[in-house]
Amino acid sequence: MSLTADDVKKIAHLARLGIEQHDVAAYAADLSGMLDLMVQMNDVDTDGIEPMAHPMDQVQRLRSDVVTEQDKREKFQAIAPQVEAGLYLVPKVIE
Amino acid sequence: MYNKTIAELAQGLRSGEFSSVELTAAFLDRIKQHSGLNAYISVTEDLALQQAKAADARLANGDAELLTGIPIAQKDIFCTEGVKTTCGSLMLDNFIAPYNATVVEKFNHAGAVMLGKLNMDEFAMGSSNETSYYGAVKNPWNINTVPGGSSGGTAAAVAARLAVCATGTDTGGSIRQPAALCGITGLKPTYGRVSRYGMIAYASSLDQGGPMTRSAEDAAIMLQTMAGFDDKDSTSVDTQVPDYSAGLNNRLDGLKIGLPKEFFGEGLNSEVAATLETAIDEYRKLGAMVTEISMPTLKLAIPAYYVIAPAECSANLSRFDGVRFGYRCENPADLSDLYTRSRGEGFGKEVKRRILMGTYALSAGYYDAYYIKAQKIRRLISEDFKKALSEVDVIMGPVTPSTAFGIGEKIGNPIEMYLSDIYTIAINLAGVPAMSIPAGFAQGLPVGLQIIGNYFAEDRLLNIAHQYQQVTDWHQQAPTGF
Numbered sequence: 001m002s003l004t005a006d007d008v009k010k011i012a013h014l015a016r017l018g019i020e021q022h023d024v025a026a027y028a029a030d031l032s033g034m035l036d037l038m039v040q041m042n043d044v045d046t047d048g049i050e051p052m053a054h055p056m057d058q059v060q061r062l063r064s065d066v067v068t069e070q071d072k073r074e075k076f077q078a079i080a081p082q083v084e085a086g087l088y089l090v091p092k093v094i095e
Numbered sequence: 096m097y098n099k100t101i102a103e104l105a106q107g108l109r110s111g112e113f114s115s116v117e118l119t120a121a122f123l124d125r126i127k128q129h130s131g132l133n134a135y136i137s138v139t140e141d142l143a144l145q146q147a148k149a150a151d152a153r154l155a156n157g158d159a160e161l162l163t164g165i166p167i168a169q170k171d172i173f174c175t176e177g178v179k180t181t182c183g184s185l186m187l188d189n190f191i192a193p194y195n196a197t198v199v200e201k202f203n204h205a206g207a208v209m210l211g212k213l214n215m216d217e218f219a220m221g222s223s224n225e226t227s228y229y230g231a232v233k234n235p236w237n238i239n240t241v242p243g244g245s246s247g248g249t250a251a252a253v254a255a256r257l258a259v260c261a262t263g264t265d266t267g268g269s270i271r272q273p274a275a276l277c278g279i280t281g282l283k284p285t286y287g288r289v290s291r292y293g294m295i296a297y298a299s300s301l302d303q304g305g306p307m308t309r310s311a312e313d314a315a316i317m318l319q320t321m322a323g324f325d326d327k328d329s330t331s332v333d334t335q336v337p338d339y340s341a342g343l344n345n346r347l348d349g350l351k352i353g354l355p356k357e358f359f360g361e362g363l364n365s366e367v368a369a370t371l372e373t374a375i376d377e378y379r380k381l382g383a384m385v386t387e388i389s390m391p392t393l394k395l396a397i398p399a400y401y402v403i404a405p406a407e408c409s410a411n412l413s414r415f416d417g418v419r420f421g422y423r424c425e426n427p428a429d430l431s432d433l434y435t436r437s438r439g440e441g442f443g444k445e446v447k448r449r450i451l452m453g454t455y456a457l458s459a460g461y462y463d464a465y466y467i468k469a470q471k472i473r474r475l476i477s478e479d480f481k482k483a484l485s486e487v488d489v490i491m492g493p494v495t496p497s498t499a500f501g502i503g504e505k506i507g508n509p510i511e512m513y514l515s516d517i518y519t520i521a522i523n524l525a526g527v528p529a530m531s532i533p534a535g536f537a538q539g540l541p542v543g544l545q546i547i548g549n550y551f552a553e554d555r556l557l558n559i560a561h562q563y564q565q566v567t568d569w570h571q572q573a574p575t576g577f
């Protein structure tokens with residue numbers, strides 16, 4: 001299975017990941033190489049096998065709905081690229 | 096002083112032979128002297144001396160623990176409050192962690208001294224430490240070769256005696272492979288044994304932190320501090336932590352070792368294979384029984400891993416968006432440009448490759464064919480391990496197909512680099528614990544022996560490793576000049 005330059009651009013868009021035009025062909029070749037490795041999975045009969053997400057098949061723990069964390073807003077905002085009046089700033093979204 | 100074990104150093108601190116401040120200063124000097132290895136991203140000199148002073152006070156008060164005053168280092172994937180935590184990436188070059196990882200908290204509580212943060216492949220994605228934004232790390236055994244990855248800075252630092260011991264993380268072999276290539280001892284615990292809280296995520300169902308040390312005896316001490324249930328990690332397993340040092344001296348008579356024939360076939364360097372055979376003979380002399388076993392699904396580990404790990408990586412790394420922390424591009428035109436350029440400029444090539452692969456594997460129309468298929472195969476692999484480990488006590492085999500390869504040799508060919516993880520990644524998929532211990536040399540470079548055990552059998556692995564280290568001295572050898 002091989003991916004085209006257009007496929008790579010589409011995937012990069014889905015991931016909101018900027019890639020340089022001159023790197024597109026190399027990514028297409030690398031990803032195609034990875035997909036070639038994966039072909040051997042198709043030879044294995046996995047009908048009726050339950051997909052495995054946690055090695056011990058542990059389910060997500062629940063906890064009681066109580067506050068356990070302290071407010072660290074100032075600490076978190078101190079490392080943000082741009083903040084104002086306690087808000088994270090991004091370029092204008094709505095004209 | 097640099098060659099002493101944790102227990103010997105703890106003794107020296109208590110007898111007054113040296114103070115923690117003196118010990119710490121000596122290691123800080125060594126780090127400066129050998130900065131050419133590029134093992135450290137940040138050296139936290141002031142903090143280290145401050146912690147050493149506090150440790151000396153604890154020692155004087157008599158409320159010290161075994162690790163109190165011992166200079167260690169953290170892989171730069173563990174968040175350290177108030178200290179830059181980069182994960183080897185430009186994306187986090189300006190990131191001062193606002194909290195401590197649970198592992199870091201535990202070492203602080205024990206009174207260990209942190210010398211600094213260690214170099215690593217970017218976001219732990221790599222097998223050679225060459226994907227780090229901060230440059231390649233050199234293997235102290237031969238500075239033209241790689242130390243392995245992703246915990247390459249840790250392996251180089253421990254081998255070169257630039258820290259007594261240090262932390263690593265292992266998603267597909269990132270503790271064991273660099274441990275093997277640098278001739279040190281590395282343990283990847285059972286998935287869920289060590290908290291992942293504050294350990295920057297790559298592939299959450301596979302990531303596991305563990306100790307990297309010069310000996311199994313030291314690894315037992317380090318793991319004792321690291322292991323345990325953590326409410327802050329949703330996949331942490333709530334099971335009792337045994338005394339890892341208690342059984343180190345147990346004899347190995349009757350130990351059943353299985354050697355999967357799939358591990359010793361084509362692709363394994365013949366000198367590495369011969370070195371491993373000698374190591375396994377040593378276990379026979381210690382009373383072990385060795386049998387050949389077969390694990391037919393091992394060959395499926397690479398394809399399954401390179402679907403699952405990138406899929407989880409693409410989801411985990413979506414948090415790096417240039418809004419709340421980390422790198423932000425200059426003058427974004429709009430929000431979409433902000434996301435796309437911040438991520439495009441902040442991530443390196445290998446990280447981008449895996450985000451693209453994972454995004455593709457999870458996209459509509461491909462999810463079942465790739466992601467679900469890989470997770471089904473993951474179960475088959477784990478069943479193979481369960482079956483094998485019901486017949487034998489431990490599985491042994493190589494860690495790497497060859498000794499350390501040259502810097503620049505494989506970085507241009509990602510698929511070839513992925514294939515160098517062939518003996519380690521199945522273990523992460525199954526979630527069982529495994530160690531790499533120094534087992535000799537081939538072409539003048541260290542060879543690692545892999546020991547794989549059942550879920551939560553870390554104490555047994557440490558015992559088996561320690562017994563070998565009682566009758567061999569590979570683990571005590573230091574690279575020339577260090």
